[in-house]
Amino acid sequence: MAQEIVYPEEEVVLTKEIDHVRSIVLNRPNQLNVISSKVVSTLAECLEKWERDSSVELVIIKGVGRAFSAGGDLKMFYNGRNLKDSCLEVVYRMYWLCYHIHSFKKTQVALVHGIAMGGGASLMVPMKFSVVTEKTVFSTPEASIGFHTDCGFSYMLSHLPGHIGEYLGLTGARLNGKELVSVGLATYFVPSEKLSELEKCLVSLNSGDESAVKSTIVKFSENVQIDEASILNKLSIINECFCKDTVEDIIKSCETEASKEGSEWIGSVVKGLKRASPTGLKITLRSIREGRKQKLSDCLKKEFRLTMNILRTTISGDVYEGIRALTIDKDNSPKWDPPSLAKVDEEKIDAVFQPFEKEQELHVPDNEEHRWEGKYENSVYAEKKATN
Structure with a gap:
């Protein structure tokens, strides 16, 4: 297991x-409630335990401080x-945890105040009630x-309206x-x-x-009214640009749009x-596009393969270079390998999506008895759009 620093007196959960x-x-x-191996094992x-306990009816999750969870550590x-496969166990358990949250049989409420990013947001979005x-x-x-959209988000983003999932x-x-x-x-x-x-009332x-x-x-709760400048008011432009087949074409479409008056944003x-x-862009686009036609369980299995292949630097070490530039040296000047979209080998991209040997795969049930079906259909925005 990769080394992580957890102070003895610190109860991470x-x-x-x-x-x-x-x-x-x-x-x-x-640490903005980042998800460590200890956090994953404790949550799991x-x-x-609570799902097996007949006396448990309601589970509430929240974060302390300025973040709900800023994602993986x-x-x-x-x-x-x-260290070869040092994070295999925590990655496997995290994906199982994601599946379990989606399929959990008791009522769950997430109280989300502050940052909820990546894997941290996977503790929020699948809940029956996310506040x-x-x-x-x-x-x-x-x-x-240099990573990819993980923890079930190739499924969840791909089921959002239009192509906002690709945009996000x-x-x-x-x-x-x-x-x-x-x-x-x-x-x-x-x-x-x-x-x-609200939390007190839910407990009582x-x-x-x-x-x-x-x-x-x-x-x-309050009814929401999005700001005039919200990106959700620009869905037609997003759909036009992010519906393209390749990352290169998406960028070209965005550049064309940016040249128009009023589209400087x-x-x-x-x-x-x-x-x-x-490399991260190429993998992410393909994963989200595949997610539209996959079951949740298939998406999680695919994302597990992608995660392990990326951590193993099967085709690129970009993820470690990205982490270095963002959190270690903090120079925000990553040196990508390969350095451009044109130099990304499509056959290598194909390779990281290929199934592992059976015993190396993520083993989660193939049934689709999970809660998250895309909340968009019941959302305020959907209702607003329907009346226009």
């Missing part, structure tokens, strides 16, 4: 049991870069550092709380000053009855795509 309610608190505020153990992966605030910030920025996955663009509800990645918007009181409810939980949350999108890992 806090749990509380109150009659029929169980709560999980991510407790690494100084708790959910497995990048330094843990970086520290294990020279966000004005402080919530969501993104899936993995492609930019390739650019790492951020959405705020109101936008998350509007696009269907969260269920309710509650102002941050009401979040503590002492029930997992979905109607009762929903009614309780609705009392604290997309110039920064182009710059971001050109700074990102060419």
Whole structure:
């Protein structure tokens, strides 16, 4: 296992049991509640135990401090870069945890205040009830550092309306709380000053009855109205640009759009795509596109292969270079290999998608009894669009 620093007195996950309610608190505020091997194992153990416990009806998860969870512990992966498969166990358990959250049979509520990125957001989006605030910030920025859209997001992003999933996955663009509800990645918007009181009411409810939980949350929630400048008001342009077959064509389309009056905003999108890992972009686009035709279980199996192949530097060491530039040396000047989209070998991209030997695959059930079916159809944005 890759080396990670956890102070002895630090409880990375806090749990509380109150009659029929169980709560999980991510407790690494100084590290923005990043997901370490200890966090993964603790969450998995708790959910497995509580699902078997007939007295448990409601599970609440939240984060301490400025973040719900900023995603995977990048330094843990970086520290294990020279040790063969040092992170295999934690990666396998994380993907199993993702599946378990999607298929968990008890009522779950995520109270998301602050950053929810990448793998951290996978603890939020699949929940039956995901509550966000004005402080919530969501993104899936993995492609930019040579990784890929993981933890079930090749499934979830691909099921969003139009091609906004490709936009979010390739650019790492951020959405705020109101936008998350509007696009269907969260269920309710509650102002941050009401979040503590909502939690108290959910605990005192002492029930997992979905109607009762929903009614309780609705009392604290507000209808959302996205800002005029929101990217969700530019879906027609996003669909036009990000529907293209290749990353190269997407960038060309964005450049064409950026030259038009009133579309200057997309110039920064182009710059971001050109700074990102060419290999990460290619893998991410293909993975999201495949996700449209795959079951959740298939997406998780595929993402597990991609994760392990990327960590093994099967075709490129970009992920470690990306982590170095972002979190180790912090020079924000990664040297990608290969350095351009034109030099990415498509046959090598094909190779990282190929199935492993049976015993090396991620083994999760193939049934599709999971909660997340795309919240967009019931979202405020869908209702707004239907009336226009």
